[in-house]
Each structure stands twice: as C-alpha cells, then as structure tokens.
C-alpha cells in the first residue's frame with residue numbers, strides 16, 4: 061500500500077489528504093498535516109474518494125468519447141480522433157459563420173486543477189479568439205471578487221485561514237462555516253476558545269450562532285441595510301480610526317453622507333433587528349484589537365451583492381482591520397478550486413494573474429507568449445448571460461468543461477429551453493450529468509486522483525495534488541489540458557504539453573503574482589500563497605503590507621449604497637421566501653459525492669425543504685412527509701424537514717438534488733455588476749401531499765428512471 | 777468504572793463525520809459490502825435540537841437499565857463496558873425503551889449464509905445496536921480521531937478523576953471569591 065499526497069477536491073479549505081492506494085485502486089484516505097487542516101478532515105475528505113471506482117450509485121463515469129450525429133439522435137461512442145474531428149470542425153464552422161464571440165466556454169472550479177483552467181482560457185482567447193469564458197465563481201463569490209477588486213484591489217481573502225483562530229473578534233456574515241467549510245469552522249471554535257468574540261448575522265440559527273456572543277437574525281434580503289447601519293454607528297459614535305481613514309482611504313465624505321440616514325432605528329423595520337443589538341454588535345467589532353469579517357453565499361447570492369461586499373470591506377477599512385495579521389476580509393471560497401479558476405483567468409474580464417483584458421500592455425504580453433497577433437479587448441459573456449445571449453441569437457456553441465449548468469443555474473426550465481437552441485454543446489467531464497445528457501459531444505476526462513495538478517485554496521494558497529492512480533483499464537480518458545490541446549491542434553493552433561508542470565511553468569512566467577511559486581516549493585505539503593513574485597519570496601499570508609492597497613491610487617476605497625429589496629415579493633399565492641443553501645455531506649451538483657457510498661447514506665433524493673414548525677402547521681405539512689414546492693417557474697417534490705432553527709416565512713433547500721432540484725424554482729435575477737443570481741430569494745409555496753404512498757412511489761420511479769437513463773446513455 | 781465516549785456540545789458542528797466513521801468501523805455483513813442507505817446504522821446519532829448539537833450515544837452505565845430490562849440476558853457488563861451478545865438478542869426492543877439516552881436501536885440485518893454450513897436462515901434477523909466502544913478495533917474508538925473539531929472524548933477512570941479534580945479546584949476558587957457570611 062502506498063500513500064499519495066493530494067488536496068481535497070471538495071471545499072476551498074485546502075485540506076491535505078493522504079490517499080491510500082493498493083493495486084492501482086484508492087482504498088482509503090487519511091488526514092495529512094496540511095497548513096490549513098493540521099491533520100483533520102471532514103466527512104467529505106475522509107469518505108469522498110470512492111466515486112473514482114465508478115460506483116454508479118448516482119451516475120456513471122464517462123469512459124469513452126461520444127458524439128450525437130444529429131440533434132435528437134442517440135449518443136454514440138467513437139474514437140478520440142473522430143470525436144475531435146467532429147467537434148473541432150463544427151466549432152470552426154460556427155466561428156467562421158458567426159464569429160468567435162458566438163462561442164461560450166467555461167473553466168472548471170472543481171477537480172481539474174489550475175493547469176487545465178489556464179489551458180482552457182488559452183484555448184478560448186488564443187484559439188477561438190474570444191473572452192467568453194467564465195467559471196462558477198459567477199454564481200458564487202463573483203461579487204466578492206468584483207467588490208474587493210474595486211475597494212482594495214485584490215478579490216481574494218486578505219488574510220489566511222490559519223489566522224482566524226488568533227483574531228480577537230469574528231464578524232460572521234451570511235456564512236455557514238459548519239456546512240460549507242468544517243475545517244474553517246474548526247478555526248472559529250479555536251478562536252472562541254482563545255477568547256475571541258463572535259458575532260453572527262444570519263437569518264437561520266446556524267451552528268456558528270451557537271458559539272456567538274451576539275446573534276443577529278436579520279430578515280432575508282436586508283444585508284445592505286444592516287451593513288449601512290453598522291457604518292452609521294461607527295461614524296456617529298466615533299468608533300472608527302480617523303487616522304487610518306485619513307492616510308489610507310478615500311471617499312469618506314460620500315460614504316458618511318450615504319450611511320447618515322441608516323441609523324439602527326431607521327433600519328430596524330428592514331432588518332427586523334433591535335437597534336440596541338445592532339449597536340452592541342458593531343461596538344464589539346470596533347473595540348476588538350484585531351477583527352476579521354468572514355462571509356459566504358449569504359452575502360453574494362443576491363441581486364444586491366457587490367454593494368454589500370464593498371460595504372463590508374469599508375467596515376474593515378474604517379476600523380483599521382486590514383494590512384496586518386489576524387484581521388481582514390474573508391470571502392471564504394466554496395468550491396475547492398474556484399479561487400484557482402479565477403487565478404487562471406477563467407473569467408470574462410481578466411487574463412491569468414488578474415490582468416484586465418482591457419489592459420493593452422498585458423494583452424500584448426500574452427499575445428506574444430501565445431504566438432497570436434492579438435487578444436480580444438472586450439469583456440466576454442458571463443455564465444449567467446448565456447441563456448439570454450442564446451435567446452438574442454448571439455451564442456451558438458457552448459463548450460462546458462467540468463460543470464453542470466442544467467443543475468446549478470437558476471430557473472432551470474428557462475436554461476433548458478435556451479440550451480436547446482444551441483447548434484453545438486460540448487461537455488468535458490468525468491460523469492454523465494444532466495448537461496452531458498443533452499450534449500452533442502462528450503469528452504471524458506481523467507478525474508482528480510488520476511492526474512497531477514495545483515489547486516488554489518480559499519486563502520490564495522497554491523498546493524500540489526499528486527497522481528494516485530491510473531484511470532481504470534477499460535477507460536479511454538485523457539487529461540483535460542490534453543483534450544483542449546487536441547482541439548487546438550485540430551483547429552490549426554500548435555498547442556502541446558507533456559505534463560502539468562510544463563503548463564505551470566509557462567503560466568507562472570506570465571503572471572507576476574505567481575512567478576515565485578515553483579513546482580518544488582509546492583512539493584509534498586508545501587503551501588505557497590500568492591502574491592509570490594520571485595523565487596526567493598516566501599509567499600504572502602496577509603495582504604496590503606505597509607497599508608498599500610492594490611487600487612490605482614494605492615488607497616482603500618470606501619463605499620456604501622442605498623438598500624434595495626429582493627426582486628420577487630411574497631404574496632398570497634407564493635407566501636414563502638425560498639433560500640438555497642448547502643449541506644455538509646454533499647458538494648456542488650453532487651455528481652461526485654452522490655457516487656460515494658458513505659456520503660450518499662446520510663441523505664438521498666429528493667432532499668429536504670427546511671421549514672419552521674409554525675409555517676408547517678399553517679400549510680398542513682408534517683415532518684419527513686413529501687411535499688410540493690412551487691414557484692412561478694416550476695414545481696418540485698421534496699421532503700419536509702421541520703426545523704426550529706430556521707426563521708418563519710422562509711424555507712431552505714439545498715441545490716444538489718436531482719429530483720428535488722430547487723433551481724427549477726429559483727429566479728434569474730442578477731446583481732447588476734457581478735451578474736450573480738439571487739439564489740437566496742424566490743417566492744414559493746409549499747403544499748402537502750395527501751397520498752404519501754403515491755408520492756414515495758413517484759419519487760422512487762422518477763429517481764430510478766433518471767438513473768437508468770444516465771446509465772443507458774453512458775453505455776452507448 | 778465503565779469507559780464511555782462523550783461529546784463536548786460546544787465544539788460539535790453537526791457534520792456527522794463521526795457517524796460515518798462509526799458505520800465504517802462496523803461494516804455490515806462480510807465487510808466487503810459498501811455502505812448503503814438501507815444498512816447505514818451508526819452507533820451514535822447526531823442530534824440537533826433548539827440550541828444544542830451533539831451526537832448521542834451509549835453511556836455504558838455502571839448499572840445499565842438496558843441490561844436490567846433485557847428478558848433474554850443479551851446485554852451484560854463485560855470488562856469495563858456494556859456489551860450485547862447478538863446471538864441472544866430476540867429483537868424485542870425492551871432495551872430501546874429502557875435506555876434513558878435513546879442510545880439503543882434495534883435493526884433488522886439481512887440473512888447471511890454461515891461459511892461451511894448448509895443451513896442458512898433466509899429470514900432477516902434482529903440486532904440491538906449501540907456503541908460497543910469499537911471492541912476489537914486495535915486503534916480504539918473510530919469516531920474520536922475522525923471528528924474534525926475534536927469534540928469527542930473517551931472518559932475512563934483517569935480522565936474522570938482529572939475532570940473531577942479540575943471541577944473541585946474551580947469550585948473552591950469560586951467559594952473563595954464569592955462566599956462571605
């Protein structure tokens with residue numbers, strides 16, 4: 061038995077794992093002593109590897125390239141040569157007929173790694189000639205990147221995960237660490253043990269609320285009002301650091317004027333919070349010698365998200381909680397490599413290393429390195445633009461890499477209708493997914509564990525995953541970067557790499573932020589946090605040393621905005637606000653964790669809708685009974701979970717269920733800047749089902765049929 | 777004194793890693809079978825109620841109500857723990873009702889052929905299940921090291937005595953500080 065070092069492929073905590081390998085099979089996982097996890101793992105780290113063995117519990121692995129010769133026809137297994145020929149000739153024809161911007165591509169924030177994302181965006185920009193590439197940061201921490209890039213100049217966590225336990229006060233805003241990042245939750249517990257004050261702002265009584273000194277159960281959709289009220293108190297009670305603001309920040313007068321009316325008394329009606337509680341909370345934050353703000357999807361998945369991020373950043377700025385250890389702003393990244401996909405330029409507005417596509421000098425540098433005359437200068441489409449651009453007739457092809465938009469995007473019915481109009485859908489994945497089911501071309505890739513790569517953890521830490529096993533003998537799969545290279549060559553661009561390190565060395569040579577992160581420094585348990593500009597640089601655990609911000613003026617930008625209510629209103633027909641959340645045992649669209657025997661035992665289809673017992677009573681719903689949940693867009697079946705930790709008037713569903721798919725219900729309302737959907741608020745109703753026996757059978761039938769269809773398609 | 781595993785509720789985040797660790801340490805059937813929702817029965821159950829989250833499991837009571845209640849003497853004091861003799865369990869569930877912690881469950885396990893025997897019972901049989909402190913597992917309880925927040929602890933004579941001493945010292949400090957007559 062050998063032990064192979066890897067990084068967990070689930071959340072952004074960046075836990076290091078030793079995979080136990082015997083006869084080319086992974087047989088177990090042990091916690092390794094990584095920087096962030098210190099020899100601990102959560103259940104996904106310990107038990108989340110057996111999908112590699114193609115358990116087919118949920119959906120089968122993709123083994124061979126497949127094509128669908130005609131729309132509406134069957135998928136057919138073909139050779140790699142034929143699949144590449146089929147896909148590249150069609151893509152070329154579309155590019156010639158409609159132009160490069162008629163093609164959309166994605167990066168992958170999941171197990172594929174940084175090298176494959178770099179190659180995917182290079183394929184988009186150098187081979188296709190478009191900036192139409194994006195990753196699921198769009199639907200998650202996109203607002204954090206957009207907001208912080210403007211206010212502080214860097215879109216990532218300013219400080220490190222390891223520092224959380226040494227801060228004296230943690231303001232947790234819309235972030236459920238216990239379910240999203242158990243290994244970060246562990247740091248919160250340690251901080252508490254070391255005497256830190258903890259303030260939790262969340263409509264639900266989440267696990268962290270149990271630790272909290274102050275718990276602010278704000279109304280769903282009132283974030284901006286509360287953040288403004290915090291700022292109002294800091295200024296009116298003179299709790300902010302005037303000297304820090306004067307020397308290192310800009311825009312204070314406008315900021316002050318904007319928050320002037322947002323007294324805790326004024327906002328009480330919006331937030332539902334006692335003004336005294338709001339004052340106590342922000343006084344506690346201001347009084348701490350060091351304080352950290354952590355936030356998650358409860359801040360970003362709203363129609364008003366970028367504004368709130370900027371507001372939170374401003375709270376840290378005016379209290380001087382930046383540019384030193386154990387403080388800062390922490391948008392804790394959800395998917396294991398969503399930070400990495402962004403780092404690598406799988407975004408429509410930035411090249412690898414966060415050079416804007418509008419920066420002519422940067423474009424020239426990359427064009428030269430890639431041997432092309434130029435790189436497009438206009439920002440490309442974002443993930444959430446896709447259905448709309450199809451509707452407008454602007455997008456004709458979609459090359460989807462390691463994502464399952466037909467499970468994860470809002471308003472799935474609308475997305476399906478639009479995707480049907482595409483002339484070409486290419487899916488590159490390891491599993492048969494809902495999206496792969498409608499693809500014209502399927503490229504099967506090696507999985508995490510079957511290739512080596514670098515991931516970026518949530519706190520900008522580059523870490524290497526070693527290859528543990530070869531894909532099973534009967535699999536004809538290739539590394540993601542190899543597939544993109546084959547496509548590039550077929551389209552007349554010479555792209556050829558021998559291994560991941562070659563790609564890594566190419567990209568770190570192009571990105572000043574990563575230049576010093578050599579392959580060797582990341583060996584074994586090595587952890588290199590960017591910026592790491594030179595080879596003798598140790599990496600940067602916390603940003604903005606010397607109070608120099610990465611903004612054009614070098615100063616932090618202060619910002620507040622008027623509060624806007626969520627788009628959809630509850631009414632007599634749809635009286636409850638649906639908020640989509642996650643649960644600890646499953647990850648993303650569930651294609652991986654749903655195929656892990658241990659993880660699927662904890663919860664299975666059709667998932668749950670969490671509802672307050674009093675609301676349940678009103679709608680005649682019993683605990684564990686199957687119910688219908690519907691919105692103006694769709695209707696799904698799920699199981700009621702009566703839960704007095706959730707607030708009245710709101711219901712909560714996790715987005716990984718394929719039958720109880722809450723994204724059939726969600727509304728496609730986007731933040732105007734980051735284009736992130738308002739997953740956190742859709743008006744719905746919950747209806748009891750009288751005939752539970754019928755309902756149980758219905759779920760089993762639907763689930764069985766879905767699994768059978770997936771299996772049949774994959775076996776073609 | 778019997779040993780037992782207990783959770784520090786203030787550290788538990790309800791992640792259920794311990795449940796899976798326990799189920800994996802007690803494989804159903806031959807051991808080669810994968811876990812499935814039908815056979816998943818960890819010996820500890822993470823309970824979230826009101827403002828508390830923690831796994832509930834057998835306390836290995838020194839005067840165990842389950843053992844007293846069992847009509848067929850299937851449950852007994854063994855070494856420094858309370859153990860169940862599955863060959864005597866008749867699945868009557870008296871122990872489930874008797875346990876004040878709700879730590880006992882009775883599950884039905886699929887019939888299994890005995891190696892080397894022609895006689896196989898085709899009927900599933902009942903088993904009373906609770907924490908057995910992972911007897912037979914060389915590394916000891918599986919749940920404790922798996923918990924990412926280190927919320928689980930094994931309490932034995934020694935740790936109990938240390939806790940007791942700590943509490944007493946605390947109490948005497950409090951006395952000094954607060955009581956003047």
Ligand code: SF4
Pocket residue numbers: 068069070071072073074075097100101102103104105106241242243244
């Ligand atoms: S899912 Fe996150 S917290 Fe759990 S082991 Fe993996 S990286 Fe660590």
Ligand code: SF4
Pocket residue numbers: 783787788789790791792793794795822830831922923924925926927928
């Ligand atoms: S593993 Fe630890 S934190 Fe997780 S549920 Fe069990 S006791 Fe609680």
Ligand code: SF4
Pocket residue numbers: 781797798799801818819820833906907908909910917918919920
């Ligand atoms: S000690 Fe062993 S049997 Fe008892 S709960 Fe923990 S893992 Fe399960």
